[in-house]
Amino acid sequence: MRASHDVRARRAGGANSERRRRQTLIAWLFTAPFVVVFAVFMILPIASSIGFSFTDMTAQDIQSPFNVDFVGFEQYANVLSDPEFQNAAWVTALFVIVGIPVTVALGLGLALALNSGIRRLRPIYRVAFYAPVVTSVVAVSVIWRYILARDGLLNMVLALVGVEGPDWLNSTTWALPSLILMAVWRNTGTLMIIFLAGLQAIPTDVREAAEMDGAGRWRRLRSVTLPLLRPTMLLGSVLISVGYLQFFEEAFVMTQGGPLSSTLSMTYYTFNTFGFGDFAKASAASYIMFVVIAAVSILQFRLLRRST
Amino acid sequence: MQVNRKELAVRYRSTVAALAAIVAATALTGCGRAEEAGGGQAQPSSTVAAKATGKITMWAMGNEGELLPEFVKKFEADNPGVTVDVTAMPWDSAYQKFQTAIAAGNVPDLAMMPGLPVFKDAFAPVPDAIDTSGMYPGSVSTGTIDGKLLEVPWYVDVRALYYRTDLAEKAGWDKPPATWEELQQMAADLQKKAGAKWGIRLPAGTTGSFQSALWMAWSSGAELMNADRSAWTLDTQEFASAFEYLASYFEKGIADPNADTAPAAAVKDFMTGATPMLVAGPFLRGAIAQAGGEKFASMYTTVPLPAGKSSTSFVGGANLVVFKGAKNPDSAWKLVQWLSQADTQAAWYKVSGDLPSIESAWKDPALVSDPTLAAFAEQLKTAKAPPQVVSFDKVGAAGDAAIEQIVKGGKPVSDALRQLQKQADGIGVS
Numbered sequence: 001m002r003a004s005h006d007v008r009a010r011r012a013g014g015a016n017s018e019r020r021r022r023q024t025l026i027a028w029l030f031t032a033p034f035v036v037v038f039a040v041f042m043i044l045p046i047a048s049s050i051g052f053s054f055t056d057m058t059a060q061d062i063q064s065p066f067n068v069d070f071v072g073f074e075q076y077a078n079v080l081s082d083p084e085f086q087n088a089a090w091v092t093a094l095f096v097i098v099g100i101p102v103t104v105a106l107g108l109g110l111a112l113a114l115n116s117g118i119r120r121l122r123p124i125y126r127v128a129f130y131a132p133v134v135t136s137v138v139a140v141s142v143i144w145r146y147i148l149a150r151d152g153l154l155n156m157v158l159a160l161v162g163v164e165g166p167d168w169l170n171s172t173t174w175a176l177p178s179l180i181l182m183a184v185w186r187n188t189g190t191l192m193i194i195f196l197a198g199l200q201a202i203p204t205d206v207r208e209a210a211e212m213d214g215a216g217r218w219r220r221l222r223s224v225t226l227p228l229l230r231p232t233m234l235l236g237s238v239l240i241s242v243g244y245l246q247f248f249e250e251a252f253v254m255t256q257g258g259p260l261s262s263t264l265s266m267t268y269y270t271f272n273t274f275g276f277g278d279f280a281k282a283s284a285a286s287y288i289m290f291v292v293i294a295a296v297s298i299l300q301f302r303l304l305r306r307s308t
Numbered sequence: 309m310q311v312n313r314k315e316l317a318v319r320y321r322s323t324v325a326a327l328a329a330i331v332a333a334t335a336l337t338g339c340g341r342a343e344e345a346g347g348g349q350a351q352p353s354s355t356v357a358a359k360a361t362g363k364i365t366m367w368a369m370g371n372e373g374e375l376l377p378e379f380v381k382k383f384e385a386d387n388p389g390v391t392v393d394v395t396a397m398p399w400d401s402a403y404q405k406f407q408t409a410i411a412a413g414n415v416p417d418l419a420m421m422p423g424l425p426v427f428k429d430a431f432a433p434v435p436d437a438i439d440t441s442g443m444y445p446g447s448v449s450t451g452t453i454d455g456k457l458l459e460v461p462w463y464v465d466v467r468a469l470y471y472r473t474d475l476a477e478k479a480g481w482d483k484p485p486a487t488w489e490e491l492q493q494m495a496a497d498l499q500k501k502a503g504a505k506w507g508i509r510l511p512a513g514t515t516g517s518f519q520s521a522l523w524m525a526w527s528s529g530a531e532l533m534n535a536d537r538s539a540w541t542l543d544t545q546e547f548a549s550a551f552e553y554l555a556s557y558f559e560k561g562i563a564d565p566n567a568d569t570a571p572a573a574a575v576k577d578f579m580t581g582a583t584p585m586l587v588a589g590p591f592l593r594g595a596i597a598q599a600g601g602e603k604f605a606s607m608y609t610t611v612p613l614p615a616g617k618s619s620t621s622f623v624g625g626a627n628l629v630v631f632k633g634a635k636n637p638d639s640a641w642k643l644v645q646w647l648s649q650a651d652t653q654a655a656w657y658k659v660s661g662d663l664p665s666i667e668s669a670w671k672d673p674a675l676v677s678d679p680t681l682a683a684f685a686e687q688l689k690t691a692k693a694p695p696q697v698v699s700f701d702k703v704g705a706a707g708d709a710a711i712e713q714i715v716k717g718g719k720p721v722s723d724a725l726r727q728l729q730k731q732a733d734g735i736g737v738s
Contacts, residue, residue, distance in 0.1 A: 059407065059426045060426055060698060062410055063410060150566070170565075256514065256515065258712065259716055260513075260712055260713065260717050272705075276701055276705070
């Protein structure tokens, strides 16, 4: 096919290629507004931040950003060898490893319940489970601070059953679990909606066929529904893990990374580094995180795509 | 497929090449720091206009930004033909705004500046005609960067001890605590005898804790840096005794390690009597007056900080800078000169409540007549400020973490200070 195409192209000669060039030019003209905006506001900053991550730039160099020294991978080494970053990586890993399975399981459970179990008041449940997603994190944090305070709602409830709850957000043991709980609560709704859409896309005749073959509820879920839901689960888990790896908002509004850095995530570390004006080091930290997110996403694609 | 694969590959490759070129250009072109200019380069000297003319642009934050436009009308009247254009901005975005303006070379003529030595290269040196000799030395040191005066002190924030006199009386204290032992005893008594939940509010490791604990370090004779400012001196006997003293409050359960750090919470706990003693700046007086009114004024007092080896407080505040990129610098300096005169500062106190940086302004009846101000006037004479070096931000954050490790992590003071010193050495002094 390629051979015949080449022959055709050669035979067509000047007039044809002249027209093609004009078409290309017009196409570029039409896309120019977007391309220019994208180049100026996206590609340029991204490219320059990659560039800066190989220099020793700090906030003192903003007047002459090119007047800095090229230091190779030194900033990357600085970040990776910083005990605070290692701690932040560990905190983020815990958050992701615990948070994602719990969120996916809960989202899936709610979607299954809404899809088949709950018949009455379905819209109300949907709204109730989805509301946390659309609520502003600032408003949410105020409420959750009341819930998790030393003499807050949660500890009052625990006191009713005779348990003396800890000071959740000021305890190095409980602060991170509290934030994971809050993140799960905030993100389950998103996954629920995605899974619900996936469930509703599964044709009913497949389920009916399985039923005819004598498969029970559990068997149908395991052998029919879940395999068919796999692409949706892939989408959902990639979306949620990108968000969880960038875990920041909850810690920022609730604990400021404390106590004793027990909720200081990688994004928070990067944020702090930018705050200190270490632009080069912060850029390096950002790109380390980018690589981690990309790696985790690729891993998920490998794991979940296997049989589709 | 109209486009064959080879062509696609070429296009793809050229896009990649273009991107790589941008990256390379950013990374490499003009790379390499210029040699430090050093003392050899002639400093552009600044001058003050005899009469201000034209348009002066000024940026100011928060309350000051709101009140200045009205206040500078007097200056405009004194200097016919000048207009002062004040842009108010919120504190939260000030740092970013300055950063963007300096990077873009689009700066105002002058601005209110809370230290921020990171921008020192953008500030013009203060002309000799502006006299800072009558200003408090601690305040002048907040404007001195690398040995040069780049910022003119405007208003000061200095810390003193606030306590509830009504509860103190109940606890058997009819005079203020004079020494560290007395302070701790009084805090304990407030808790035991006057029913306060906590004796005193002290920094426990959240942002700003190190700075808030500096009065203890200075009062026990510590210095942050050595005399020629070539090294941090944090792992010293003086720092250790200050931090041991701080830690003892938490060990004895007199201070709350998990206190809510929101400013409103401090006011609330003070007024309800839950924490009837704290170390704070003059702004707390305003917050108390706003929330408690006249009646509450007789229920508390402000006194100088109890002395260790000395009673040395922390001084901060805001300064005034004229940018090197100013379009109307001479007139801007004229405005700075006017704002730093004693009578202007006294008038400004009446408008804003900001305490004057110039000593003679404190003789104004409005300042003398307020009994809660005497303690601040006393502290200002000896108060110190941290060195104006960019790295103090980082050292301060490391200090916050050290305090948190001592108070909440149970780390021995000596270990925490040794680690802090090591971190500070790594951060450097510039």
